[in-house]
Amino acid sequence: xxxxxxxxxxxxxxxxxxxxxxxxxxxxxxxxxxxxxxxxxxxxxxxxxxxxxxxxxxxxxxxxxxxxxxxxxxxxxxxxxxxxxxxxxxxxxxxxxxxxxxxxxxxxxxxxxxxxxxxxxxxxxxxxxxxxxxxxxxxxxxxxxxxxxxxxxxxxxxxxxxxxxxxxxxxxxxxxxxxxxxxxxxxxxxxxxxxxxxxxxxxxx
Amino acid sequence: xxxxxxxxxxxxxxxxxxxxxxxxxxxxxxxxxxxxxxxxxxxxxxxxxxxxxxxxxxxxxxxxxxxxxx
Numbered sequence: 001x002x003x004x005x006x007x008x009x010x011x012x013x014x015x016x017x018x019x020x021x022x023x024x025x026x027x028x029x030x031x032x033x034x035x036x037x038x039x040x041x042x043x044x045x046x047x048x049x050x051x052x053x054x055x056x057x058x059x060x061x062x063x064x065x066x067x068x069x070x071x072x073x074x075x076x077x078x079x080x081x082x083x084x085x086x087x088x089x090x091x092x093x094x095x096x097x098x099x100x101x102x103x104x105x106x107x108x109x110x111x112x113x114x115x116x117x118x119x120x121x122x123x124x125x126x127x128x129x130x131x132x133x134x135x136x137x138x139x140x141x142x143x144x145x146x147x148x149x150x151x152x153x154x155x156x157x158x159x160x161x162x163x164x165x166x167x168x169x170x171x172x173x174x175x176x177x178x179x180x181x182x183x184x185x186x187x188x189x190x191x192x193x194x195x196x197x198x199x200x201x202x203x204x205x
Numbered sequence: 206x207x208x209x210x211x212x213x214x215x216x217x218x219x220x221x222x223x224x225x226x227x228x229x230x231x232x233x234x235x236x237x238x239x240x241x242x243x244x245x246x247x248x249x250x251x252x253x254x255x256x257x258x259x260x261x262x263x264x265x266x267x268x269x270x271x272x273x274x275x
Binding site: 032033035039042043044046047114115118119120121122123 | 218219221259
């Protein structure tokens, strides 16, 4: 069984799948924030896609970790999945992968804990998505045994270029609603009936 | 003129602030969570704000008929 490559192949494939899903999830999050497609995409649907991609990515991440532990080509102890730098195999680069994975778990879990930590803190925490993507990219390129292959390099460069472009769009192009508001600012409270302040009433679903 | 009745499910709101950007006369962020400044508005941009909410946390009803508009 020492030379059985099944788990090694599974570890590599699931690693790439998790990275692709993380990239797609980050892109969906950026689309949600910067609205490059205007009203053609329903934001709530994009949110669902964003969450689904993240969860699916976590699933592949779990397969990636378990396959690495079960594989015998490279000795990765179970503890190395939780503690960065414990693995003998490229400890720095695999350690960065562990940190990225733990951040990803934290980010996904934080969605369900929004009420506990507060919406403002949750959004602050979400900035860690950029670090997660960066760490996962460095981990994949430096620890992955396929990084020298042109197709693998294409995956990493494509993902980095897509996220960089979407981030650039987010920084440089304000969402359509903000643009419209800047062009045609409405007076505060000018067209509304504020005799019954809603904040004092029970919130209805 | 249509009166729009606004309802927000604050358990869904994640404080993106899109509603405030779209219709600041009708929405505000308090402690990072959206609240309605008013219960009823005649400003149709509240429909746009509801449609644009990333969490689908805002519902807008026709004040006269109760029909959900967004």
